[in-house]
Every structure is written in structure tokens, then in C-alpha cells.
Amino acid sequence: MDNAQRKLITLDEFTIQETRKFPQATGELSALLRDIGLACKMINKQVRKAGLVDILGKHGATNVQGEEQMKLDIYSNETLISVLKNSADCAGVASEENDNEVCFDDSFSAHSKYVVLFDPLDGSSNIDVNASIGTIFSIYRRVSPLGGPCTKEDFLQPGNKLMAAGYVIYGSSTMMVYATKLSVNGFTLEPSIGEFCLSHPNLKCPEKGKIYSINQGNSSKYDDNLLAYLKYCMEDNKAEGRPYSHRYIGSMVADMHRTLIKGGIFMYPADSSSPKGKLRLQYECNPMAFLMQAAGGLATTGTENILDIVPAELHQRVPIYIGSKQMVSKALEFVKEGAIVA
Ligand code: AHG
Ligand code: MN
Numbered sequence: 001m002d003n004a005q006r007k008l009i010t011l012d013e014f015t016i017q018e019t020r021k022f023p024q025a026t027g028e029l030s031a032l033l034r035d036i037g038l039a040c041k042m043i044n045k046q047v048r049k050a051g052l053v054d055i056l057g058k059h060g061a062t063n064v065q066g067e068e069q070m071k072l073d074i075y076s077n078e079t080l081i082s083v084l085k086n087s088a089d090c091a092g093v094a095s096e097e098n099d100n101e102v103c104f105d106d107s108f109s110a111h112s113k114y115v116v117l118f119d120p121l122d123g124s125s126n127i128d129v130n131a132s133i134g135t136i137f138s139i140y141r142r143v144s145p146l147g148g149p150c151t152k153e154d155f156l157q158p159g160n161k162l163m164a165a166g167y168v169i170y171g172s173s174t175m176m177v178y179a180t181k182l183s184v185n186g187f188t189l190e191p192s193i194g195e196f197c198l199s200h201p202n203l204k205c206p207e208k209g210k211i212y213s214i215n216q217g218n219s220s221k222y223d224d225n226l227l228a229y230l231k232y233c234m235e236d237n238k239a240e241g242r243p244y245s246h247r248y249i250g251s252m253v254a255d256m257h258r259t260l261i262k263g264g265i266f267m268y269p270a271d272s273s274s275p276k277g278k279l280r281l282q283y284e285c286n287p288m289a290f291l292m293q294a295a296g297g298l299a300t301t302g303t304e305n306i307l308d309i310v311p312a313e314l315h316q317r318v319p320i321y322i323g324s325k326q327m328v329s330k331a332l333e334f335v336k337e338g339a340i341v342a
């Protein structure tokens, strides 16, 4: 049976085929994506049981097998760290849940050329209401010399140096979407064989959409320029397809997944109580900006392209406007520095 007759192409098969396009590639990036996929399948298994905790035992309690139950975000963090530590392709990790980077100190890891950053469970406040949550990941080639441990500099690279980035969404189905500079591809978890299978090849974000996404409850803290843009989104202008619909899940992965598939704009701006916004550059904004840009969209802080920011520290926050090219460009006309909106 050749590939044309095959219905399912697994994540692993796909990444290996992609690697074959580059004679110098060693296959380490494919292996790393497989490892991240494995950790996310383990997280998925726990996420799917989340509603049963009252029956099977609460987090922080001991379950029937005598094992300690962990909060899902801690479980997700520890699972990713342990799978990547066991892998031969990762020199170290940085996580939203850890204060500092974790550099693996075994001899295999010392020779690995990649480091991985992640938000192990994004949107975790949505677990209690059974809405979609996700894992966000980024892969950089390390800048420290091979043969020794990785260093903080490996994790403080701008988004334009990313090798790959993506997310796994634990939604009505479980999907991995990842981007390289070449393309963005989506894989749906086929539970009967436990594999992510290519379901959304070569994803492109529509140039224009009809949805704006922001926590509008914070409006009293927004500046006049942003308020003017929100007014524009709500304005009646049939010829231009407005008013736009408003959708906000409060789980960045879920809001971004909708924005990628349907088009739209997602915003987490600076406001008077959070002058740098809320979302973290290295764990949330950069991977999503890289993916969105590879899909033909745009991502900006309002003053600069997200991917051009050189991070000063691991947990830095930045404002973000991201999504369909035309919509983000329009938003920029309102919110960019110096834009005086009457
Ligand atoms: P996390 O669960 O990793 O802390 O991230 C939550 C983030 C993000 O997923 C979402 O877009 C945003 O917080 C929602 O914040 P608000 O509740 O302030 O709107
Ligand atoms: Mn998050």
C-alpha cells in the first residue's frame, strides 16, 4: 500500500517525510515533536478524566492505587519535563510553572542541540467548566556550545529564531498544531491507535475575519485608542462586514485555534493596571506569533513585531494583537504609538 492509498499519516511519519526534504537534517526535530506528542497524550489522558475527580479522588488526595493525585497543571509540567529529560534530543527546558530554566545534566542531553519552552496547561481556570484548554510549546536551537549544559541564553532568544512552535488543544477532539518556517499543519488524535494523524494540512489563517476576541470587561482600563478600535469592531457597516462578532473563551489556545481556522483578531492588550499586558512572551506570545505568521497572519505588541523582541527575562509579559493580517493591520492603525484617535 503506498501513501496515496493510505488514509492516515501519523505525526511521526509526517515529520520524517519533512526531514527528508533537507539532506543535512538529523531527524532530532522529528524526535522532539514525537516526544512532545507523547507527553501531551499523557496529559490528554488526565484531562479527559478531569470531571471524574470527585469519583476517582480529588487532586491533592490519594487515589485508590495509593498514588498522589496532582493538580493538572503540575501534572502536565512534570510530565513534559520527565519525557523531555528521558529523550535524547533535548538539552533543557523552561516552563511557565518553573522560576528558572531546567538544564539536563546527563551526557546525552549535553550533546542535544535543542531546548524546549512550554506553558504546560494553558487556560487552566477553564478545567472546572469543561471548556477547551491546551499545551503551548516552542523549540529553539541552543546557542551555547554542544558538549556542556545548556544556559539561560538558549532560552532568551527572540521568536524569529524559533525552529518550530505549536500547541495541543484538549477540545472536543485533541489536536496538535505545529509550525515550522515552511508551513503549519494540524494533527487530530485518533484515540483507537493513540496517534496524532494529519487532518489539517498546510493551514492558512484567512486574511480577514469577522470575530474580535478580547476581555472586554477590562474596558475601563483601556486607553482611548483601543476603545476607538473596539467601537470600530462594534460599528454597523454592512459593506465592510461589521459589526464583528465577539468571542472570548479565556483560554488562549482555544481562542487562537478559532482565530487560525476562521480568521479574526485576538487581543490581550496593556491596560492601566497591567502596563505590559498579561500573557508571557516566551511561553504564549512567541509560539503563537510564529505559528500565526507561518500561517500568513500577523502578531504585534502594538509597537513592534512580537517575533523581533529580544527577551530580557524568562517570564516577561507583552501586549499582543494577533490574527488575520488585514484585521491586525487595521487594529494597528488605531493603537500604534502616536495614533491620535479623535
Ligand atoms: P494560564 O492558564 O496558562 O495561566 O493562561 C491563562 C491566560 C490565557 O490562556 C488567556 O488568554 C488569558 O489568561 C485570560 O485572561 P483573562 O481572564 O484576564 O481574560
Ligand atoms: Mn497560559
Ligand code: MN
Pocket (backbone or CB within 6 Å): 073, 096, 119, 120, 121, 122, 123, 124
Ligand atoms: Mn499555564
